[in-house]
Amino acid sequence: MTLAARVIACLDVDAGRVVKGVNFVDLVDAGDPIELASMYGAAGIDELVFLDITASSSDRETTLELVRRSADQVFIPVTVGGGIRSIEDIDALLRAGADKVSINTAAIARPELLREAAQRFGSQCIVLSLDARRESGQPSGFGVTTHGGRESAGLDAVQWAQSAADFGVGEILLNSMDADGTKAGFDLELIKAVRGAVNIPIIASGGAGVPSDFVAAINAGAQAVLAASIFHFGEVSIAQVKSALKADSIPVRESTRLVS
Amino acid sequence: MSPTVAVLDYGFGNVRSALRAAEHVGATAILSSDFDTCLNADGLIIPGVGAYAACMQGIDRVRGGAIIDARMVASRPVLGICVGMQIMFEQGIEHGITTRGLGQWPGTVDQLVAPIVPHMGWNNVVPPDSSSLFAGVESELFYFVHSYAVQEWVMTDTDPYQHPPTVTWSDYGAPFIAAVENGPLSAVQFHPEKSGEAGLTLINNWVGTLT
Numbered sequence: 001m002t003l004a005a006r007v008i009a010c011l012d013v014d015a016g017r018v019v020k021g022v023n024f025v026d027l028v029d030a031g032d033p034i035e036l037a038s039m040y041g042a043a044g045i046d047e048l049v050f051l052d053i054t055a056s057s058s059d060r061e062t063t064l065e066l067v068r069r070s071a072d073q074v075f076i077p078v079t080v081g082g083g084i085r086s087i088e089d090i091d092a093l094l095r096a097g098a099d100k101v102s103i104n105t106a107a108i109a110r111p112e113l114l115r116e117a118a119q120r121f122g123s124q125c126i127v128l129s130l131d132a133r134r135e136s137g138q139p140s141g142f143g144v145t146t147h148g149g150r151e152s153a154g155l156d157a158v159q160w161a162q163s164a165a166d167f168g169v170g171e172i173l174l175n176s177m178d179a180d181g182t183k184a185g186f187d188l189e190l191i192k193a194v195r196g197a198v199n200i201p202i203i204a205s206g207g208a209g210v211p212s213d214f215v216a217a218i219n220a221g222a223q224a225v226l227a228a229s230i231f232h233f234g235e236v237s238i239a240q241v242k243s244a245l246k247a248d249s250i251p252v253r254e255s256t257r258l259v260s
Numbered sequence: 261m262s263p264t265v266a267v268l269d270y271g272f273g274n275v276r277s278a279l280r281a282a283e284h285v286g287a288t289a290i291l292s293s294d295f296d297t298c299l300n301a302d303g304l305i306i307p308g309v310g311a312y313a314a315c316m317q318g319i320d321r322v323r324g325g326a327i328i329d330a331r332m333v334a335s336r337p338v339l340g341i342c343v344g345m346q347i348m349f350e351q352g353i354e355h356g357i358t359t360r361g362l363g364q365w366p367g368t369v370d371q372l373v374a375p376i377v378p379h380m381g382w383n384n385v386v387p388p389d390s391s392s393l394f395a396g397v398e399s400e401l402f403y404f405v406h407s408y409a410v411q412e413w414v415m416t417d418t419d420p421y422q423h424p425p426t427v428t429w430s431d432y433g434a435p436f437i438a439a440v441e442n443g444p445l446s447a448v449q450f451h452p453e454k455s456g457e458a459g460l461t462l463i464n465n466w467v468g469t470l471t
Contacts, residue, residue, distance in 0.1 A: 123378060
């Protein structure tokens with residue numbers, strides 16, 4: 001099989017605008033998610049994640065409009081996460097044009113939401129977003145966190161991944177809260193631990209600093225690798241990541257320009 | 261005049277992306293469940309994601325089978341995408357439950373057997389020389405997301421089909437059918453509307469056959 005390892009960029013969006021800063025030349029509006037999404041598409045990104053960090057529910061319509069505009073202009077898969085609490089939230093995002101939704105806190109509060117969502121919309125579009133951190137009291141050594149890693153959910157991360165897979169989610173977005181922001185590489189032990197427990201795809205997230213980090217994550221058992229700021233600030237390009245993967249005999253999709 | 265493409269609205273599938281992709285390559289695209297509109301459009305796209313049984317219920321509700329039959333009689337192109345391809349076969353088996361399909365082609369949609377399922381991501385395909393859908397993108401990768409597929413082509417050469425089918429294979433754990441081109445009826449297991457430039461080229465190739 002020649003299924004390519006996927007390279008994914010994550011854009012944090014607040015009230016329809018990209019936050020955390022994106023530092024590219026040639027951007028008319030560095031806060032416009034659609035312009036960024038198009039640019040990443042042209043740069044050969046395989047998938048995009050919009051993480052909606054909007055606090056107020058009144059801004060949800062702004063997010064839906066963003067997803068609509070994205071689906072209108074960017075012809076690659078888009079996952080939307082952040083603040084998804086109900087079947088109605090998922091339905092609205094999928095109707096707006098999202099290909100997948102990632103569910104985090106709401107699933108910890110009520111795991112049945114994952115089962116209901118997978119049965120209603122299909123496993124292929126339901127992603128568990130799992131914020132994990134080393135926690136000595138848990139059997140696997142990794143615990144589930146909430147509130148951006150600040151609080152423990154009191155769950156074992158590997159067991160939670162396995163439960164979510166049993167509930168029917170089609171993919172796990174595995175965020176290491178220890179590695180996040182360090183640029184010291186993905187948490188390979190975390191990836192291996194979850195890989196050993198589930199047979200659905202894993203997106204490794206948190207800690208990417210240099211191209212070889214992405215290679216290590218794929219070799220640890222991830223099917224996809226995600227990064228945010230190092231892509232946004234141009235520290236590492238999509239092409240560099242793909243070159244590094246290819247040099248290690250990992251299949252990748254080479255970017256192409258076919259239609260004018 | 262640009263060809264009209266109807267996207268069948270039966271409650272399943274990423275219809276927005278399918279509409280925009282068709283428009284992107286120059287078609288006039290409309291979302292519809294109206295029988296005559298879907299019958300008379302130059303091209304008809306059958307989208308589809310999710311469960312086979314649920315999709316078939318949706319298809320039946322809008323008389324999708326009758327629309328496709330009528331279009332076949334008139335040689336009017338139809339393009340099925342993902343589950344919209346799977347329902348063209350005789351039956352689908354999901355979670356041990358067998359659901360009748362539209363039976364345009366013989367064969368069964370069954371679970372993929374691979375270490376990691378769903379098959380999610382960009383994979384290559386092997387189109388035969390006779391393919392027109394893949395013209396110019398034979399070596400490109402396309403975006404798949406599915407847990408089920410047709411893994412055996414059971415139509416024989418002696419079957420009385422007017423147009424000999426062109427079958428394109430892919431491989432994930434085992435070979436499976438990635439696309440079929442059979443006269444006016446075409447279908448793809450992947451999502452061309454999500455496959456970047458390669459996918460848009462494929463849709464352009466299909467729209468180019470419409471009059």
